[in-house]
Amino acid sequence: MTVAEETEVTLEVGQRTELPALPDPAGPHREREMHAILEIGVRGPSGAPHATPAPGTGSALAEVLIVDTSRSMLHPPAKLHAAKDATAAAVRMLPFGTAFAVLAGRFDATVVHPGPGRQVLAVARPGEREAAERAVRLLDADGGTAIGAWLDLARRLLKDQPAPVKHVLLLTDGRNEHDHRSRRPLETVLDACAGQFVCDAWGIGDDWDAELLLAITRRLHGRARAVRRESELTAAYEELIAGLLGTAVPELRIRLTPTTPGTVIRQVKQVVPNEQELQPVPAGPGGRAAEYVTRAWGDEVRHFQVVLTADPAGRESGEELQLAAVEIVVPGVRRPLRLPPPRPILVRWTDDPLDASRQHPGVRRHELYQRASAAVAQAYRAWLRGADGRETADRELARALALAAELGDAQLLGALRLIESAPGSGRIRPGLKDVDWQHLILSSALTTPPEPPSGEGRRGPSGAGAGRGGAVGERGQAAGVAGVVGAAGRPVAPGSGGPGSGDGGGEAVAGVGAGGTGRGGAAPDRAGPGGAALSGVGSGAAGSGGAGLVDASLAGAGPGGEGPADADPAGRSPDRAAPDRAAPDHAAPGGARPGGGGADRAGTPGSRGPGGVRAAGADAAPHPGAALPVRPDGLIECPECRWLGPADSVYCGGDCGRLLRGASA
Numbered sequence: 001m002t003v004a005e006e007t008e009v010t011l012e013v014g015q016r017t018e019l020p021a022l023p024d025p026a027g028p029h030r031e032r033e034m035h036a037i038l039e040i041g042v043r044g045p046s047g048a049p050h051a052t053p054a055p056g057t058g059s060a061l062a063e064v065l066i067v068d069t070s071r072s073m074l075h076p077p078a079k080l081h082a083a084k085d086a087t088a089a090a091v092r093m094l095p096f097g098t099a100f101a102v103l104a105g106r107f108d109a110t111v112v113h114p115g116p117g118r119q120v121l122a123v124a125r126p127g128e129r130e131a132a133e134r135a136v137r138l139l140d141a142d143g144g145t146a147i148g149a150w151l152d153l154a155r156r157l158l159k160d161q162p163a164p165v166k167h168v169l170l171l172t173d174g175r176n177e178h179d180h181r182s183r184r185p186l187e188t189v190l191d192a193c194a195g196q197f198v199c200d201a202w203g204i205g206d207d208w209d210a211e212l213l214l215a216i217t218r219r220l221h222g223r224a225r226a227v228r229r230e231s232e233l234t235a236a237y238e239e240l241i242a243g244l245l246g247t248a249v250p251e252l253r254i255r256l257t258p259t260t261p262g263t264v265i266r267q268v269k270q271v272v273p274n275e276q277e278l279q280p281v282p283a284g285p286g287g288r289a290a291e292y293v294t295r296a297w298g299d300e301v302r303h304f305q306v307v308l309t310a311d312p313a314g315r316e317s318g319e320e321l322q323l324a325a326v327e328i329v330v331p332g333v334r335r336p337l338r339l340p341p342p343r344p345i346l347v348r349w350t351d352d353p354l355d356a357s358r359q360h361p362g363v364r365r366h367e368l369y370q371r372a373s374a375a376v377a378q379a380y381r382a383w384l385r386g387a388d389g390r391e392t393a394d395r396e397l398a399r400a401l402a403l404a405a406e407l408g409d410a411q412l413l414g415a416l417r418l419i420e421s422a423p424g425s426g427r428i429r430p431g432l433k434d435v436d437w438q439h440l441i442l443s444s445a446l447t448t449p450p451e452p453p454s455g456e457g458r459r460g461p462s463g464a465g466a467g468r469g470g471a472v473g474e475r476g477q478a479a480g481v482a483g484v485v486g487a488a489g490r491p492v493a494p495g496s497g498g499p500g501s502g503d504g505g506g507e508a509v510a511g512v513g514a515g516g517t518g519r520g521g522a523a524p525d526r527a528g529p530g531g532a533a534l535s536g537v538g539s540g541a542a543g544s545g546g547a548g549l550v551d552a553s554l555a556g557a558g559p560g561g562e563g564p565a566d567a568d569p570a571g572r573s574p575d576r577a578a579p580d581r582a583a584p585d586h587a588a589p590g591g592a593r594p595g596g597g598g599a600d601r602a603g604t605p606g607s608r609g610p611g612g613v614r615a616a617g618a619d620a621a622p623h624p625g626a627a628l629p630v631r632p633d634g635l636i637e638c639p640e641c642r643w644l645g646p647a648d649s650v651y652c653g654g655d656c657g658r659l660l661r662g663a664s665a
Helices: 078-093 126-137 147-158 186-193 210-219 230-245 353-357 361-384 386-407 410-417 434-444
Strands: 007-015 018-020 033-043 061-068 099-105 109-113 165-172 198-203 224-226 249-258 264-272 280-282 290-297 300-309 320-329 343-350 533-535 635-637 644-646
Touching (some): 007 249, 018 353, 033 249, 033 343, 033 361, 061 078, 061 147, 061 230, 078 126, 078 165, 078 230, 099 126, 099 147, 109 147, 147 165, 147 186, 165 290, 186 210, 198 230, 210 434, 249 264, 249 300, 264 290, 264 361, 280 290, 290 300, 300 320, 300 361, 361 386, 386 410, 386 644, 410 434
Parallel strands (some): 061 099, 061 165, 165 198, 198 224
Antiparallel strands (some): 033 300, 099 109, 249 290, 249 320, 264 300
């Protein structure tokens, strides 16, 4: 079996390891929470239709398509016509042997195909697909909306299905107004459905409820989406079904095992591409480990935030210790699979309040998304109050715009600008409809990882040849290296795959590991005790057993002591690192910072190097943190691209995305 024929899973752990050793006067846990970002990727064999089952193994997919057929779907009739077209197109795409059903939802739910009263799914064959399409074309609309009843019938139909991918595609144009008429309310149904299948929910028309769709999909590990025009639905369904058929891993579990006394798992949640709380399931005998289930992985990368609390009692300061081990478990896989080795989550107890206050950039990024989403929700609620809420709505829109610019999220910025009266005004556009806000609420729930530095691609599994450059603040180690070296140069985690960091004796060192992934220009990871930068791995390929040094112009490698490598171009704190540059992970034992005098953003004019040294051409542009004058109309103007924006904008919302003013604390 060759590597090209395997499905590969990758795992990287990004974190700031420092926690305060001194007691927290505000509470026992607040400052002793260890936050780690898990970046998990899946790559299937190239060119293989992943969901196609092996001979004799049965259907790989069981699909239930739910069509809202309440009376409102006839106003206008184009909604029902689009729902029929899209559902028929989805049925036609189902591979031979796929188990499926089509449901119609009103006050209750009925089986459109394979027929009313049937408690088994149909099996996709040419004649069966045609019969399903005929039944869909005969659908009419009447009655109300009780989504709990629809999902409950889907659950019963899928309950005994052996298919590894169980999926429900729900379409509605309304709100769950008749939930009281169901035998089981929606909340109870969602509890029963959790873990049974994945549900994607779509809105159509102009009266659906974004918060309802998000509540359903967050509970059932799917995604909430909507179309602005009915004619877009068929293409959207085809894209979704194609993605399902590309499922490489039906179920992936994150296993966390506390390894230090006093360590407690407080929370695990997905943060990219959307937020979803994960609940633990039993992980075998012993009771120490917990597993968190994720489902329906295609070729993709997702991020998860882990929160642990730890106890420093009896532990020495300045030495890295392993708090927990992270392992990927894939049950019941049907094809060759390559899993990553376990990774450690670490802690270094420190008496330095500055070290203890540093925040991992991935955690910071998710907090910014939460604040942007909250600003959108507050703007919407204020807008509903009419003239009384106009000032608040404008203020919250401006805040959301500034946060989206700080995140560097072009998709969210674009969605916000659709409700802005004029580019840079920070004011609500007159004549908005409620559905405009619903689309924005969905957009604000989507999250993206930071963009890699210029010239770098997204990292794939080992051997893919593309680097992320430390986009989530990884430790700069090769994907094949599980060990981490502490202050005394000894591993603190089992399963070391090869030499990692050196002894910090004053030289720049590249992490190496057999089978390591090329990282292509990651930022310097951390300093050794002597003050020299330890570089992340560079261009080493899978199986090569070697890794190159990163390019000094990107990594800022140079003599230690010229200034902290995590100094921002505008003097911001490291947790406000610019989206297009890799953030350093953490300081070396003893509180040293990585040195470096190279240019940030590959030496672009006007930028500062990580060590705080101005790059060539530094005088070509104003200091990026300098205060800008406020115009008589209350706006500020970006000196780089002439974008106009609210006076409290932190970042330019135009093409350049530069820092406009010092970030607030």
